[in-house]
Amino acid sequence: MQIREVGVIGCGLMGSGIAQVAATAGFPTVVLEASEELCQRGMHNISQRLERLVQKGTLSPHEGTAIQNRLKAVTDKSQLSNCDLVIEAIIENREEKLQLWRALDGILKREAILASNTSSLSITEMMMATSRPERFVGLHFFNPVPVMELVEIVRTILTDPQVHQTVLAFAGKLGKTPVCASDSAGFIVNRLLIPYLMDAIRALEQGAGSIADIDRAMKLGCGHPMGPFVLLDFIGLDTACSIANIVFEEFREPRFAPPGLLKRLVIAGRYGRKSGKGFYDYSDPNSPKPLELDRR
Numbered sequence: 207m208q209i210r211e212v213g214v215i216g217c218g219l220m221g222s223g224i225a226q227v228a229a230t231a232g233f234p235t236v237v238l239e240a241s242e243e244l245c246q247r248g249m250h251n252i253s254q255r256l257e258r259l260v261q262k263g264t265l266s267p268h269e270g271t272a273i274q275n276r277l278k279a280v281t282d283k284s285q286l287s288n289c290d291l292v293i294e295a296i297i298e299n300r301e302e303k304l305q306l307w308r309a310l311d312g313i314l315k316r317e318a319i320l321a322s323n324t325s326s327l328s329i330t331e332m333m334m335a336t337s338r339p340e341r342f343v344g345l346h347f348f349n350p351v352p353v354m355e356l357v358e359i360v361r362t363i364l365t366d367p368q369v370h371q372t373v374l375a376f377a378g379k380l381g382k383t384p385v386c387a388s389d390s391a392g393f394i395v396n397r398l399l400i401p402y403l404m405d406a407i408r409a410l411e412q413g414a415g416s417i418a419d420i421d422r423a424m425k426l427g428c429g430h431p432m433g434p435f436v437l438l439d440f441i442g443l444d445t446a447c448s449i450a451n452i453v454f455e456e457f458r459e460p461r462f463a464p465p466g467l468l469k470r471l472v473i474a475g476r477y478g479r480k481s482g483k484g485f486y487d488y489s490d491p492n493s494p495k496p497l498e499l500d501r502r
């Protein structure tokens with residue numbers, strides 16, 4: 207099985223990163239978004255990141271242009287019909303993903319490998335929305351995709367071993383290190399990470415410390431590269447809340463449940479870095495200001 211052309215669906219935080227690393231590894235990559243405007247936004251984000259690499263001297267201007275030329279943003283699903291591997295990275299919503307996979311099943315070529323970048327939804331359920339469950343895997347990248355080395359590869363009861371091997375090799379070609387996970391909610395990383403992040407919010411709600419102090423404590427006391435609230439803002443509070451709900455739904459353990467403060471921030475449109483405000487306000491990117499707690 208050879209992967210020549212890659213398809214990526216959704217060009218948000220994760221999809222744009224996945225498309226960037228696929229094109230950087232030399233794969234012609236088709237990116238599907240919901241509108242022309244979102245295509246442009248996604249491509250613009252990729253261009254900016256490549257531009258920064260050129261400025262730092264990690265990428266030559268020639269390579270930067272070659273990567274951009276390998277990327278094509280489209281709004282029509284039929285443009286994915288030639289892809290050998292299609293990676294879905296749309297919003298973490300079960301109904302949306304199932305509906306998308308049902309629609310794609312009649313469009314993608316029969317030999318294509320289908321993959322979802324979901325953080326917590328059932329790969330088994332998605333694969334059963336298609337007529338070729340044996341060609342379906344979970345391919346879970348981490349944010350920011352161009353920087354983070356890990357990819358969780360999720361094999362289901364029905365995944366063809368050759369498909370699994372091909373995807374493992376693909377992860378290697380992207381310069382990533384794969385780990386194999388089973389199809390249980392949250393896979394490995396989020397199963398352990400979500401209770402920690404939700405506990406940090408509960409600690410804040412119960413007055414254990416301020417946002418800045420809890421972040422500082424976990425960074426300096428545990429050697430983490432960033433504290434839990436900075437990380438939540440990076441992940442996206444809407445995404446983190448959806449993941450927590452899904453993992454809670456599977457295990458029914460309170461430690462996975464999203465706390466009220468997280469739900470209220472999401473309802474208020476504070477999604478984290480991507481919306482400019484989350485647990486911190488990024489109006490001044492050089493000096494993010496923590497949320498005022500008396501207004502939580």
Ligand code: NAD
Nearest residue numbers: 216217218219220221239240295296297298324325349441
């Ligand atoms: P995001 O909101 O930044 O991006 C989602 C994109 O999908 C949006 O641009 C949206 O326009 C597009 N989209 C929605 N429906 C679509 C459709 N039917 N067709 C084409 N495009 C569509 O979300 P994200 O953070 O990139 O997350 C995407 C997926 O990756 C989710 O499943 C999430 O759980 C997973 N994930 C997220 C992270 C993270 O840290 N944010 C990490 C690993 C995995």
